[in-house]
Amino acid sequence: MSKPKVAFYWCASCGGCEETVVDLAEDILGVVEKVDIVLWPVAMDFKYKDVEAMPDKSILATLLNGAIRSTEQEEMARLLRRKSQYMIAYGACAHLGGIPGLANQFTREHILKFNYEDGPSMANDKKTRPQLVTEDNGRTPRLPALTNVVRSLDQVVEVDYYVPGCPPTPKITRAAVTALLENRLPPKGSVIAPDIALCDECPRKATKPANISFREFKRPHQALMDPQKCFLAQGVVCMGPSTRSGCEAACISGGMPCTGCFGPTSRVRDQGLKIMSSLCSNIEPKDEQGISAVIQGIPDPIGTFYRYGLAKSLLRRKVNLPTD
Amino acid sequence: MNIMETRKNEPVRIGFYVCHCGVNIAHMVDVEAVAKYVATLPNVVVSRNYKYMCSDPGQEMIQKDIREQRLNRVVVAACSPLLHEHTFRGATEAGGLNPFYFQMVNIREHNSWVHTDRLEATRKAMALARAAIQRVPHHKPLEVKKVPINPDVLIVGGGIAGIHAAITMANAGKKVYLVEKEPSIGGHMAMFDKTFPTLDCAMCVLSPKMATVGSHPNITLWTYSEVVKVDGYVGNFKVTVRRKPRYIIEDLCTGCQECVANCVYKEPKFPDAFNLGLGKRKPVYMPFAQAIPSIAIIDPEVCLNFKRGKNPDGSYTVSDKCKKLCVVACGDRKAIDFSQKAEDKEITVGTIIMATGFKTFDPRRTPYYGYGVYPNVYTALELERVINASGPTEGHLVMRNGKEPKRVAIVHCVGSRDENTNRWCSRVCCLYSLKLAHLILEHTDAEVYNFYIDMRTPGKSMEEFYNRVAEEGMHLVRGRVADVYPDPNDTASGRLIVQAEDTLTNRILKIPVDMVVLSVGLEPRPEAEDLRRLFNLSCSSEGWFLERHPKLAPVSTFTDGIFLAGCCQGPKDIPDSVAQAGAAAAEAFSLIDKGYVEQEPNTAFVLAEECSGCKSCIPLCPYTAISFNEETKKAFINEALCKGCGTCVAACPSGSIVQNLFEDQEIFSEIDGVLAPLPQ
């Protein structure tokens, strides 16, 4: 019996997700033994045409990381979808749009202009921008186009499973791969992580008071933090209450609050809205002035509450930004 | 319920009914087009329109369809759920379904009554109907729970309305707590000499009722007290009442007033609030002769034994500087206690009657009448005191300068029916103005001028009363008074000129008078807004407590178990206040007598597996229904306490609280339905 075929691919991502696969360390060898890797651009040399030549559904699973923000990524996502039995959104960007999804606050023009003209580190007097088609010594190299919005993988192709995290922890990755290889898969569409919020496994849980009420919000660098005490109890925004657990509270143990990379539980459509309505309900002042004084402590609400989830949220994108 | 369990896996079969509401809906919404459109939607088996869905034939139609067409969901597009949700849930249940498989669409208040474009209104009705059609498949069978009612009643405000309600309930054997913020009950009526239309002595009818309240074994009377906290819900309100210190121990005081007689102040020196500052009292005093309870009170602002001025916490510091002759006089009764502190009492009651009354309009807001500037300008309430046999002048109608007026002008509608002050008619002012004119004529030889805009005397015996007193020789001038100013020809006597246009003769009148009486209107009390919040009531735009329905539920409020009586709901006379108090008592009684309240099953519950124990929800519930289970480390909602406000549902950051009838699936489907494109 031939080994099951597995593909890894990356789209708009930082490469951290690839790193976790490598981080499986010895375990990766076990995986490699059991499967045939048919595509892994970061580590092995395969070409587009190799994949194209494969029969449809001949790959057992593709683990795709990164958001979709260019025509090339979209094309690859569609191709791999066709060739695979399971499409697995791997990591926060494929799952939710991730950090690249924050670009949906701006138009494409705004982003290009800043990055190629206005950015403070820019030295581009001719204001040259990447061209889709250029002429160069008789060759016509083409570049993929940036789409107007950043999308999560499931906003482009059907996704069977999600492995959350920025990046997914080795433990979560191992669980997903094992489930796949042992064919013990949960219902289609599941996020492979516990469906309970992080507080559940947080080592600081017991220190959260029952009557939390916020008189101010601070950012972690603005205060001397008590390393034992619930961040929220110290007035620091922690996304834990609205974020799936499964990371074993890695950030908390490292002395930083949760930023929400595992995304919401299955019961929540918009992680940012949920944490906002939770925190805001518990703001102590009840008058407009008092409330705005408290929320002054959160200068970047989108970056705070939607750090990973903007593309997939109900807010989704800047008003009137075209959908593709 | 069982029926539904067995049908669980059956396909959804919806019956849809759109009501004409006579022409109320049909004139603006093409009901036939709506029914036709809905018939094309998924899961819809029957789609009909009918003239009056709430009528018996309308309801029977639903029941018949349920049986014959094997419907398992019902949607009615008609008026507000407030009016008829109950009716149609009943019809659904009578047809053999769980009543919560019903969904109502409001296309009257939200649609036909507020739109003018028939095409658009019809399209809106379609969109709203589709929202319900998409929502209702997600409905689940629910059960109405019965929660026992605490039979005790709280009545807030001891004016005539509160007094009457208290006695009615107490006579029926219910335990009543009557909370009055002043040192005595009686309200405004206790200040009047006589009352229209009968002209009987106000105190003669009121004081026996006050005494009954004071001695009734079923009434706990807490005067000089205020409600500071209300928790809970119908049948089970937890109320905290703050009893302010009167520095006299109620149980020990016999009302002999020897303390008052022996106070180091030999003469009364301080303005007497009950007499609106027209008389004087001592630091220790009895609010008025017939006060109930008949217990003295010490005013720490002026009593020598206290330091001047309140501490930040509202208490006063004993200076011990006085000889305390009052204590000596009180002797063995030992009723005086300078160290008394405010005391909070917690009670549980099942129902509440609000009877906090009104305040009179402050005529300083209409400066052209000169109130507060010219000493001979009085408010009607002040005149009530001056003319009252137990008032500051013992019933002699004399002005501040000690003289009897020869000519008196009574100005109607002060602060009322005016764009710049209050728009409403205060309903009692014309009548009490006539009453006061009559009393002036009875007490003096003065000439009396009544300046009115319209003479409004509706109500039983009122027009007769008007005819009767109008013949007594008063001048009735139809015209709004524009100005009151000192007589330039006679500056010494304090004489005033009242200027008005007589709209019957079209003449400008300038009438010299000695005394001007301003018939001030009735206004919501300034603290009504605080009370509204405390008791979770609604107010009309003017600030009166809002009744649930002006015709069908005139003494109920939007908070179950809280009822309204008297002028806190709007201006009215004593007969109407008493009638309303009786009605409020009857409503409260009918709830209590039933023994339980049915609880809407729209309660929230925590998904125990999924709750992360983040505690975000714990402090939020306005009904303190949520607690944290220290063993399981999860939140828990006491269903009996939950009122279904949804606060916690929105706030749970991991979506682990679900509310019956408002599950995410239901709401999102509804939103999808309302936003879905309609056929052109």
Ligand SMILES: Cc1cc2nc3c(=O)[nH]c(=O)nc-3n(C[C@H](O)[C@H](O)[C@H](O)COP(=O)(O)OP(=O)(O)OC[C@H]3O[C@@H](n4cnc5c(N)ncnc54)[C@H](O)[C@@H]3O)c2cc1C
């Ligand atoms: C000048 C004048 C003359 C009138 N003459 C007549 C007449 O001749 N005949 C007639 O039928 N009507 C007359 N009326 C109308 C009459 O006054 C009212 O109909 C009647 O007083 C209404 O009674 P009530 O109990 O609703 O309110 P109120 O008399 O205002 O009593 C309310 C009571 O509630 C208490 N209270 C308020 N807030 C609180 C609180 N937060 N906690 C506890 N207690 C509180 C107040 O201290 C007061 O004791 C006259 C009105 C005026 C202004």
Ligand code: SF4
């Ligand atoms: S819905 Fe939640 S907050 Fe509202 S009453 Fe129920 S338990 Fe309390």
Ligand code: SF4
């Ligand atoms: S807010 Fe939600 S997760 Fe947090 S304790 Fe309450 S029910 Fe549990």
